[in-house]
Every structure is written in C-alpha cells, then in structure tokens.
Amino acid sequence: MVTTQQNQQFGLNPMQLHLVSMLNFNNSEAAEQRLKRALEQFYLSEFENMKTTMFASGELTEELIEKGAATHFRTPY
Numbered sequence: 001m002v003t004t005q006q007n008q009q010f011g012l013n014p015m016q017l018h019l020v021s022m023l024n025f026n027n028s029e030a031a032e033q034r035l036k037r038a039l040e041q042f043y044l045s046e047f048e049n050m051k052t053t054m055f056a057s058g059e060l061t062e063e064l065i066e067k068g069a070a071t072h073f074r075t076p077y
Helices: 004-010 014-025 029-057 062-070
Strands: none
Touching: none
C-alpha cells in the first residue's frame, strides 16, 4: 500500500496510486507482460481517439505532420 508520505514524496496522482497498489498482486513475469500489453493497448487507443478528434477539428493536418517530421528538435548544447 502506498502511504500518504510516499505519495507526497513521489507526487503521484490518484490513478497512479491505484495502479501502484494493484501491482502488489503481480506474482509473475507473465502477469507483468500481460499488464504491459494491456496498458500499451489502452494508451494506443487513447492516442488514436485523440488523433481522430484533432483531425476532425482541423487542429491536426497532414501538412502539420510533414512540417513536424522535417523540423529539427534537437536541444542546443
């Protein structure tokens, strides 16, 4: 169980706290892999929904994607 002190130390939000407490029941590597796949699928679905919404609203376009792909984002040192 995650304590209030640990929550304050790590700054976890309620969803993160719930996931951490659920991980106490993970007893195998196979279960860990299934959980990772489930989380990946969840976030992929969320991304796809966000992308669809942004394309529908015009907030995201093919031109913006192409421009971003050609942009150099490296941080100067």
